[in-house]
Amino acid sequence: MKAGTSRAVVAVTAIPSGWTRSARACDADPPLAGGDLVVLQTDTGTVLAEVSAVSPALAGKIGLAEQGPLVLRRATPQDRAMRLRHEQREREAFRLCVMKIRERGLAMKLARVEQLFDGSRLVFYFTSEERVDFRELVRELASEFKTRIELRQIGVRDEARMLSGYGTCGRPLCCSSWLKAFEPVSIKMAKQQDLALNPSRLSGLCGRLKCCLRYELNHAVAAPARDDACPGGGGNAARPAAGCGNCAGARGRGK
Numbered sequence: 001m002k003a004g005t006s007r008a009v010v011a012v013t014a015i016p017s018g019w020t021r022s023a024r025a026c027d028a029d030p031p032l033a034g035g036d037l038v039v040l041q042t043d044t045g046t047v048l049a050e051v052s053a054v055s056p057a058l059a060g061k062i063g064l065a066e067q068g069p070l071v072l073r074r075a076t077p078q079d080r081a082m083r084l085r086h087e088q089r090e091r092e093a094f095r096l097c098v099m100k101i102r103e104r105g106l107a108m109k110l111a112r113v114e115q116l117f118d119g120s121r122l123v124f125y126f127t128s129e130e131r132v133d134f135r136e137l138v139r140e141l142a143s144e145f146k147t148r149i150e151l152r153q154i155g156v157r158d159e160a161r162m163l164s165g166y167g168t169c170g171r172p173l174c175c176s177s178w179l180k181a182f183e184p185v186s187i188k189m190a191k192q193q194d195l196a197l198n199p200s201r202l203s204g205l206c207g208r209l210k211c212c213l214r215y216e217l218n219h220a221v222a223a224p225a226r227d228d229a230c231p232g233g234g235g236n237a238a239r240p241a242a243g244c245g246n247c248a249g250a251r252g253r254g255k
Helices: 057-062 077-104 135-145 156-163 187-192 217-229
Strands: 009-015 020-024 037-042 045-054 070-074 109-115 121-127 148-153
Touching: 009 037, 020 070, 037 077, 077 109, 077 121, 077 135, 109 156, 121 135, 121 156, 135 148
Parallel strands: 121 148
Antiparallel strands: 009 020, 009 045, 037 045, 037 070, 109 121
16 A cells, blocks of 8 residues: 555554554555554654544644654554564563573663564663663673664653553553653642642652642642632632543542
8 A cells, every 4th residue: 555644643552662642644445443553654663553543633633744653554464463473572582681680680670672663673671770781681682682682771750651550540641641751740739739748649650759740730720810810709610621630530539
């Protein structure tokens, strides 16, 4: 199928990275539908992805400009078979790397291994609280798998986004579902929202302050301003939409 752009925009989830983005769809017959596997062109290369939603409303959000990922084509049976082989290799690489980390006593925790779609290299993501000399480890892995090896140190927030999970609100983690970038979060934001300073309630799965403390701050700051301007309003004015909109409803229960 010839790759090309159209006015259709779809939401796609990358495999195995797990991030979700809006992407410009290609001309496809029949049109792309939820659950279809596609080959996606991104800034970092070609990846396999699954279509998670198809909606005309997405077109206005991405602008259809020269930005965002581009769906090149539907995935073929050969693409699917190759992905299965990559998954098997990723599992074997993860097992072997963990074993070698223990043998060498390296202060690092392996989070995930990804084989690029084109098979050009294996990427090992790890967390560590200190600098790690992993040069010998890279050489051993390259000798074992006969391909280019890349080790990337990530933070605990990146690890949580990569592995995903569910927050205390009962929904999938914002960082792994829709949040595109991490922004600074401080305890002052919790104080401004009159939240109980309980570390177990203010911390996410990553052990850091929840990202929603930042984007839900608009709810706590904007509402009192309207109450002062309209005495007797009782604080019942509609609050502006921000974030996922679920944290504000659970704020009272978190005290």
